[in-house]
Amino acid sequence: MQPDFVIVGAGSGGCVLARRLLDAGARVLLLEAGGPDTHPMIGPPAGFPKLFKSRVDWNFHTAPQVNLGGRRLYWPRGKVLGGSSAINATIYIRGSKQDFGGWTNASGEPVPGWGEGWSWNDVLPVYRSLEKFRGQGSETRSSEGLLPVGQRDTSHPLSHAFVDSAARALGIPVEESFNDGQHLGAGLYESNHHLGVRQSAYRAFLASERGNPRLTVLTQAQMLALRWEGNRVVGLTFRYRGRVKEVRAGGVVLAAGAVQTPQLLLLSGIGPRDELDKHNIGLRVHSPGVGENLQDHLAVPVIFRSKVPSLDAVKELPALAEWVWRRRGPLTSNVAEAGAFAHARPGLLPSAPPDIQYHFGPAYFREHGFQKVPGNHFSVGPVLVDVHSRGRITLHSADPDAAPIIDPRYLSDERDTRSLIAGMRLARRVAAEAPLADVCAGEALPGEEAQSDDDLLAHLRRDAETLYHPVGTAAMGDTDFSVVDRRLAVRGAAGLWVADASVMPRIIHANTNATAMMIGARAAAFLLEGGA
Incomplete structure (x- = not known):
């Protein structure tokens, strides 16, 4: 060689x-x-x-x-x-203009981006060169690359309901894409799938x-x-x-x-x-x-019971057969089908980047999917993305x-703890807003009895996991x-x-x-x- x-x-x-x-x-x-x-x-x-x-x-x-x-x-x-x-989970999201160009923290102080040579204008052409986008072309998107990306052919009705409820409850816009340099809003995630295959x-x-x-x-x-x-x-x-x-x-x-x-x-x-x-x-x-300098996104599960069938109701063998023969059906879902970016921690300036990203899945998703319980559920998981x-x-x-x-x-920095506790409270607000509220049959985790900050902190300590x-x-x-x-x-x-x-x-x-x-x-x- x-x-x-x-x-x-x-x-x-x-x-x-x-x-x-x-x-x-x-x-x-x-x-x-x-x-x-x-x-x-x-x-x-x-x-x-x-x-x-x-x-x-x-x-x-x-x-x-x-x-x-x-x-x-x-x-x-x-x-x-x-x-x-x-x-x-095949979620395709770029960094934002703020990530590469710098932003303002809660005190109004400037926070630098990645520095010279790594601005949004430097990295955007590279992002574009990678992707084969199956959507409408624009200045930020390209269909000339090798990686198929775009919206899934179908998303669960619960995921659509989450997008509408998150926008209303959190006062954020509905976004068609999170890949145009802006991370604020609610929408269905793009994925790196092609014809139902990773x-x-x-x-x-x-x-x-x-x-x-x-x-x-x-x-x-x-x-x-x-x-x-x-x-x-x-x-x-x-x-x-x-x-x-x-x-x-x-x-x-x-x-x-x-x-x-x-x-x-x-x-x-x-x-x-x-x-x-x-x-x-x-x-x-x-x-x-x-x-x-090790940094990671920490996630905490907030899970609700659903009045309508979720991915929890899927029978594994028939779903696998449908995917094998037709490349269709529930296995083409990436589970975390939708998301939202929002400011949760009190005191954050509107000009600062969101500190919480919600990953929504029409399923009971706890401990990386290892834990299962009977019934139908949906998960509104706050993820700490402004990591200190x-x-x-x-x-x-x-x-x-x-x-x-x-x-x-x-959680060695108290700001991270405060963001996730606030994020859990906002997750409840989303589930209580129509149309998601219309299909919500109550809170499964951490449970409606967990109301104080101490209660939520106990849940955070017990159930938080990496988002990889x-x-x-x-x-x-x-x-x-x-x-x-x-x-x-x-x-x-x-x-x-x-x-x-x-x-x-x-x-x-x-x-x-x-x-x-x-x-x-x-x-x-x-x-x-x-x-x-």
């Missing part, structure tokens, strides 16, 4: 990066620690909970969370071609290229260490089919995600000196920001097979704390780049998958322009 570039991780960023490099004529070796995307529940969008804790999931858990009753939260991450885009980053960008002689994709291939010549990375060693192999390349790109990219950097001697010394790892680059708590990723040991220590330090959006652990920027520069090159290590959600200096106020793909595309442009 004599590739121009080795990419570690076939997730959202890695697959887009690989395709862009191939299109430019480069030779690419793509290493994926997981297997092929042959699991039967990857295709049907509603099948994603069946993928959790399966062979296509890394099945991580956090350190005990002090502010969540000492619980160790389960974190699913894709261990398969396509990465987490192969096991997620389109992961691998399926959209790379599956058609498997016969390309310039592309080598190895599954069950785990990176072990970088190879160095002075301060330059010239390749890596990896384990493949039980053997340790070496490869030399013109450049190495880590795209293993916000959990494992910092782990790989640390194992390779790039990180805080004290952390490396603790595990007897030789220092290559003192980079104090590696593993720091910061955590970190550190090593458990120098063994590359050992999972890292994940400590998001949820970790970012920030190899953050981009210009300071000594920044891990990569604005062209995604690792500072202090020539020939090494990062192309995944770990480079986000600040989490966007929405789902992160589309932005991870945008980052992969930008990384390709930087590499082809000459890198650092």
Whole structure:
């Protein structure tokens, strides 16, 4: 193998990066620690909970969370071609103009965006270049890309009712799309489906290229260490089919995600000196920001009983048969069919971005879908998107097979707690507004007896879970704390780049998958322009 570039991780960023490099004529070796995307529940969008804790999931858990009753939260991450885009809920939302351009906080103080080179005007053309939008064209949308995105063919009537009720109850507009740079309003979500089938980053960008002689994709291939010549990375060693192999390349790109990219950097001697010394790892680059700045969206279930049939009433075998034979029916739902963005925490200025995003599902969705109860339900789940708590990723040991220590330090900033408590109260207001109120048969969770802030806090501590959006652990920027520069090159290590959600200096106020793909595309442009 004599590739121009080795990419570690076939997730959202890695697959887009690989395709862009191939299109430019480069030779690419793509290493994926997981297997092929042959699991039967990857295709049907509603099948994603069946993928959790399966062979296509890394099945991580956090350190005990002090502010969540000492619980160790389960974190699913894709261990398969396509990465987490192969096991997620296929919601397609870009970051907003405020995310990239800066905004005003509750005190009226300006908060910077991602900085020079990463404004909305810089990233919008890249977002557009990725998508094959099945809707009306506009200045912000494109049908020329490879990723099918747009509205589902059908959505549950409860989802339509939620949109109308949320708009009325919260005083926000009904939006046709959340992908035009604005995150305020209620609407049906766009999804990366095509004819009822999930389109992961691998399926959209790379599956058609498997016969390309310039592309080598190895599954069950785990990176072990970088190879160095002075301060330059010239390749890596990896384990493949039980053997340790070496490869030399013109450049190495880590795209293993916000959990494992910092782990790989640390194992390779790039990180805080004290952390490396603790595990007897030789220092290559003192980079104090590696593993720091961890941010994630925390969600809490607010669930209501429904007077009308919901997805809870679906019989699994007939639904699976309908999907297999016709690519239609309930399994074409992504469960979280609709959403809304709103200001919940008291004191937030209208000019500040929304602090809560609601994910609506016409089903009982608690603990990642593992918990089921009889009857029909709908879920109005507030998700914290204006995140102030910061955590970190550190090593458990120098063994590359050992999972890292994940400590998001949820609710370590009191503002996050206040936002989610306020968000739960607004969820109740939405369910009490017509037309949703007309089909609501009462509150199932946390229950109508939970009225005080203390009651709601107890529910938050007991039931909050990740919404699967970790970012920030190899953050981009210009300071000594920044891990990569604005062209995604690792500072202090020539020939090494990062192309995944770990480079986000600040989490966007929405789902992160589309932005991870945008980052992969930008990384390709930087590499082809000459890198650092």
